[in-house]
Amino acid sequence: MDVQIKSAYQKRALTSQLRRMQRSLRAFGARSRGDSALPRCTPSASQTQCTEKPTCWVFAVAIGILVEVSQGPAPPAFSIRAPCIHKILPTFHCLRTKLNHSMKGAEFCFSMLLFLLGGPVLSQGISLYNPQLLYDEEGGLYDPTMLRELNVIFEDDGYHQTLVDAFFNNPSLRIPASVELDGVVMDSVGTRYKGNSTFCLPNESGNVKVPYNLDFNHWVSGQTLLGYKKLKLANAWVDPTYCKEYLASRIYRKYLPTPEINLMKLNTQGQYVGLYVNTESINKQFCQKHFGEEDGVLFKCDGAGVFCDENGEATNGGIPDLRYLGPNIEAYLDSYTLKSEEGWEALVDLIETLNLNPQNLGDKLNIDRALWAFAVNTVVSNLDTYNGYYVHNYYLYQDEEGRFQMIPWDLDNSFVGAVMGYSYWNPNEVYHFDPFFSSFDPAWDVRPLADFVFNHPQYRKQYLAHIRTILSESMDMLALEQEAATMQALVESAASQDPNSLFGMNQFSNNVHNAFWADWGFAGILSTVAARVDFLTSHSEVDVLDPSISLVQAVNGILEAQVTDATTVELLWTNNMNAAEFEPVEMVDTGVSGDVQAGDGVYTATVPVGANPEFLFYIRASNDEAMSLKPARAEYEYYIYDASATADVTAMSARSDQTWTIAPNPARQSFRLVNCPVPSRIWVRDVQGRLVKEETWNGEAIDLVDWERGLYMVSSEDGLTARLVVQ
Template sequence: MKHILTLLLVTSLCSFGSSQNDFYQTDNIQQIDITFNADNWKYLLDSLRFNGDELLTGDLQVNGTALTEVGIRYRDGRSFTPNGKRNGLYIDLGSKDYQGHHVINLSSALRDPSLVREVLASEIARTYFNAPAANFAEVTINGEPYGLFANVEAVEKGYLKDRFENAKGTLVTPTEEPQTIVSEECSRNVFGSLQHEESANCVAANWKLLQGDLGLVQTLSSTLASSPADLAKLLDIDATLWMLAFNNVLVNLNSYTGQYASNYYLYQPLGGKITPVLGELNLAFGSYKNDGANSSDLSTATLLTLSPDLHLNNEERPLISVILADEINYKQYLAHFRTILVEWVMSGKLENRAKALQAMISEARRNDPGQYYSPIEFNQSLTEVIGKRSRIPGLVDFMDKRASWLESQEVYIFLPPAISKVGVEGRERFSSTQLDEFRIHATVEDYPKNVYLYYRFNENEAFKMVPMLNDGEHYDGQANDGVFGAVIKPTDGQNQIQYYLMAENVKTVSFSPSHYNFEQYKTTLREVNQ
């Protein structure tokens, strides 16, 4: 008599990575106190902002922990205002660190009357793939309130070590000031799009090298242009698909998906694949309005109907057009798109979380002496358009209307395969023969075309893939009965397995568990033999 094991769902990574503690916990407001010896620190920071990358020395306390003689400057970007009341801050801890982080990055949340876009978007992203964390920080300077800021995790060695366990690879990002014309030898309007440029000078004009070698950009762009069949050897395709789906669902156009193909990173750990990493998310949810396919900014009404197929046939966005030209990649992209849409927007989770974050920071916001927006605008920011020029859409209202439109599109109409009753066959009761293999099966409905099992024997391995079959010969019941099976025999003394499933039908795919990057099924040979 056979028995079926009830499987454990194991979390192999959490949304913050494996070793982080509370500095970026979303529901904690951090306290950052800065002391400068100079009373004219605003003038000095203004001067440094205009004259290179020098830092002003100051002392720091982070949640009561003292860090002396750190370097501070105003953040780069368009939000800087000379003599401004609340310019964002970049704090370089140098050889010091706070909970493993060597940089503190404080965003002033310009063009976000809700104040929660950065934090909420980061939380959504980290549900599905590795991305920088964000929360809130109250900041004082020389004992006086300076403001409530978004505390955004910097993509630097602390982040790389935590997410990739290897901080010595190559890290690049598109330049912060996009250049329309670089020189006669360079193509126009390339920016961070990864259109291939033969000239290293052209690449250097559009990309900033943070560590390693800019040759990474030329290698990736050349592969996109000439050898797309080799992309999977070079690039983490699944991480890329998650990022692209996220950008489109949330209308995060200050990204690869938008006008300048900007505000993201590429990281290649030593011996590993290139992985894209999200940049800042302050302009997500329709606050940035140019999709890179039109010459001018889009209206809010047009942004609501941003197509899931944006740039699908656009050669100027090869990271989208080339990758999504592959049928299975496109299906996975649609599956990721649908997962984010259903789990966060259609479920009401996004609205509830946005309101909860605003409630948490309301008192700290009232104590901010330099807020860009009035209390009325803050209170209306989830449901009303704010601003006569910028016309920043109400975050929740915008996403609700976008979800209503997407309900009529193929990405939502075509149902993915339904995966259920995932299990592992155990040793027959009273049998003296010990099993030395894992006999995994699942019921898959809604016209599956293919079913795949992704597995590994320990967390340091990459997942391997094998097909699951419905032929009655893989401990899957009867042939063609809707139950699919695969048999995995461990090697080298391995006695446990972690795995997840993907099922494909004509239009799309589904995964089980849906958060498979952070959760997988798990069992051991000991359990199957009980």
């Protein structure tokens, strides 16, 4: 089932790509005018071989290249694209599509030459910003290939009852514990229990496997665990696979800032408590890591209601739905939790703008980031979110530009998870959850932000473009199955020995593939993905002809993009290296204003007036039905234009043949390059791509005294790039 569904979606997408190629080629003045069409590719009796091998060879190459290019954030270099043909040919069989193979041989060969020689992106002073470098490297606290064992020792053996009492009566209370990891012991770690339903459910049954919050910096200033001040351990109480939150996080992080996740064993007082999900805290460190700053307003958007009190009774709280409740701060205290020192006025201002002056919302909210959050929620069937069943599980951070950024949180019910419940008996209730809430009762569904963006023509198209990107990049059934299998192989022993798990090992393995019923419905990962992908790819607003953008380049101050199936094409740019609001500039294909030839599908724009020598940009193309972006993950990814340099498209991407390293790393006072030739020209940029330092390095330590804490990219003249963490 999974392969058929995946192939159906790819077939539609590739058919569209080939048709665009046909139209684009026919626009060229010189082309073959022969009357004979290419022979059709027809299956043999076995349905596995092609009777017209030359034709199938050509189309297999075309489709193979398109598939290759669709993988990852940047297109492969020519040296990779050329041999990939030989890799693809033996594996491709006849494609049973309804294509009309009417392209002439000369047209097709010319198109292949254009592709192989040019590729979809030619960089002349253009580099691609890669935010994946912000995440932990191999060996870091959140390295998913490592299963670490954390040992927590409390001075008082009665710690559990103390922390349970504090959960209900004094939630901010922490008690000290010593924590050991990999032979390193840290004292006076502030420890408390956390969670809501995931605390109440095990606690009510006398199970000690409850979620933990450990603050290494609470009493000992500067103390960290592998560079992190806080550790949050979730108990995966409703996830038999231990994989749902992890797999979801790997998808979310491609498109917007997302907490990192891996798995960890926990012992307390020398006893194995169980296997936990280790989730990065959203705090100042997180904001510094992703936004290059940490002093803005931060809210956790979860109501004050609790799943249980000391008597086991639930209490009601507000709903963080961004409804305007008036100017008084008190009206919002029950729906949002302030995590910074101040910020209520800023939140009320955002909510007021959304509800009363939505035309100005872009000044208060990074709308594209919210659209990405909504799109991933929709595709991975995370219904425990703002645009799902229950409005909560997100943070809002206001950056120095005054715009709030939406950050996803608590992804344990991704792939439907325990939200399935009684829908187990009618699963399409969750699998076919409408991406626009069209089937919901408006009185029940009051969500001003969703209402605004879904009823705004541009934002609706943008949201749908993001959905298509996620479907094409991140919902590969075989890849998800393999990733789950790899994680489960790593933790299988720890899961089987977990004395406090709610589920058995049969559910541990089977729930990856299928839903099951145990007095409640728990959705399977792959069964959810299969049904969800089938539904979304057939949706009338998803399954449309969207514009195609390729061949982005800069030549003598002119920015160009090859675009088909678009009525408007825009360059969106900003000077702000913190990726503030991008400004649109029209790109033209009229033969004037720097455009070489009218109607050739190459749209151009001059460097915008007011742009710095180095600025950020991406391309947006639209038609009546759809929108496309380049890079497809914009605005999380974007191009950096540098008028003074010829940059490689993989700039700021780590290379596997790294020959020098940074030490110490993390660093506080200074650092050196180990095994780097002397002298070497080096460049240091912050996480937003801003140049911090440029010098000829002669082997001496580089002083960090005046540097801001955070993540930096150090590049050398040999083209290598390494990450530096400044604490």
